[in-house]
Amino acid sequence: MSNLQHLLSSADLDRDSAIALLDIAEEMSGVNSRDIKKLPTLRGKTVVNLFFEDSTRTRISFELAEKRLSADVINFSAKGSSVSKGESLKDTAQTLEAMGADAVVIRHGASGAANVLAHSGWINGAIINAGDGTHEHPTQALLDAFTVRRRTHGSASVGKGLDGLKIAIVGDVLHSRVARSNLLLLNTLGAEVHLVAPPTLVPADSGDWQAKIHFNFDDALASVRPDAVMMLRVQAERMNASYFPSEREYSRIWGMNAERLAALKPNALLMHPGPMNRGLEVTAVAADSPNSTVLEQVANGVSVRMAVLYQLLSGERTSIDG
């Protein structure tokens, strides 16, 4: 395992460290199925959930992970940007440092905010990026990889990557931190990545991206035969900005519906980072099908975040019950 200090990007993880994290998450998942879902590992450590954007799901997932590791948890909701609200990221960070935070989980609307926090010298604790603007969301990528690995390899998952699997990521790639983090991590783990989107919603220059880009969902499904399809959420602010003509057209051309579900391999995974826009990028029939992993992703998110916190914050590497 490399000496991970922060988790800012999926690029911080090489193959060995990514698999090690997923393996620890498997152990954490065992803890999460016990009656007493608690480990003493982070007793005495203070973890701050610093959320500049609303995200109840991600926040409670981290909070649960922290509490199950016995950390002291502080939720700091600092809505609004630094400029408009007067208090800057710097002041907030220095305040948390003065209070002795051992780790900060940050969600921020500005791309790179977690990097700035980690390299500014304002704060010494570990920084975990819980989503920065349209940049990255590495714990989401880890939980997605964990989910795919588990569905594919079951109880034989430990030690394995995602070699040879074909994963399609569908929707607003341009603005998606989930897509960026998954692109990097899936490649690191040996999967083949396909991006499916209207041309308006991929970067103008994605020449360096390790992925094949498709502009036709049906053709992509037919030619690639993906093992998993990740649907991205369409954000409300894209809807009237000429990225696509209408919600109906988007849903028809780029949405996951019963017909496309039927065209998948029988055991293919249908994934979504949540919250879903039912009827837009995914129909109810598809969302509630056996292929859907949406709720598993939520459960796995806690295990994966426990693994990340454990790796960043526990000093010695003893057994997780140590």
Add this chain to the structure above:
Amino acid sequence: MVDLLITNATLPNGLVANIAVAGEQIVSVGSETPAAKTTIDAKGLVALPGFVDLHTHLREPGFEQSETILTGSQSAAAGGFTAVHAMANTSPVQDTAGVVEQVQALGVSAGYVDVVPVGAVTVGLEGKQLAELAAMADSRARVRVFSDDGKCVHDPVLMRRALEYVKAFNGVVAQHAQEPRLTEGAQMNEGKISAELGLAGWPAVAEESIIARDVLLAEHVGSRVHICHLSTAGSVEIVRWAKNRGINVTAEVTPHHLLLTDELARSYNAVYKVNPPLRTQEDVLALRAALVDGTIDIIATDHAPHPIESKDCEWQAAAFGMLGLEIAASVAQEVLVESGNSNWQRVAEVLSHNPAEIGLLTEQGQALDAGAVANITLIDPTAKRTIDGSHSKSTNNPYRGLTLPGSVVHTIYRGYQTVANGELAKSGRS
């Protein structure tokens, strides 16, 4: 008895000469050695006409926490400048005769460089209504360069009218070429790196489409037009085409666009956030070639000071802009001389003769000949300096830590030594 004798200076053409200054004037350039009150031994130093910046943000009035006319003038003198054009985006905006006269007067009382106010093209830089351009031209500030810099004069009709109107007093519109709709929320160059970093892209086409429109407008109405801070290879192609066609267009490039690339954004360090953004290495090479071949006429700094809090934050929240006055000469030397692609004569053109000509300054940018106003910059071309602090009030300096060639040893502004042996004079010329 002359006031100042500069001995054994190397002129831009490579000849070695003594330069004698009496009062504000150069009285002889050659082998004469008249008795002098002060003598500068300039052996090994290159003598250039004092530099003229067509694009400086002095921030006063209104943003004195970033820079004042005094501190900006001092930074300019330290960089070898003897004149700067003070951009109009102050508060109040330099869009009336009263404000431009005030800026000019503050420049005179600072006494380190000629402070030449740029007038806003539109009232309040709002792009809706022409400012009183003739009133500014006729004022004591004698404004000839007009710009809404920071904002593009985007409305094509307004741009056309401005280009036409300033012909009455041989003015020039300096356009900040940025199509606003194509750059809403833009944070950095749109390309591979913005795609990776998830920062909203500022596409090259947003600059190039405005330049293409404006050179055609200038041709149509028979006006001259100046393009601020060209930053892309495509912009170079358009300006080259326009010049070949005989259109009266001039163009500037900043030191940072000649040296730095968008790779630096990977740090998310907002000191590298600037508008137009740092582009790719391919763009840098095209800009350098264009500066050598004359497609680009001048280097202008776009010196844009900001207080620490405007940069010490997340990239998206940070202000655009970087310092430039004190490294411009070094970047010019690097690109034109050290590269072997051009020479000191070209440095004199791009930093002095040409910007003075564009701004119609008669007492700046003159060749170092007898009778010229004594604006002289002496450079040690062999120096290597690692960039650290500056005389600006602000610290948003992206060059910190870089080693660049050349240093300004002496600056003579209208016969007054604003910089002597690398030290800034304690007070300006009274």
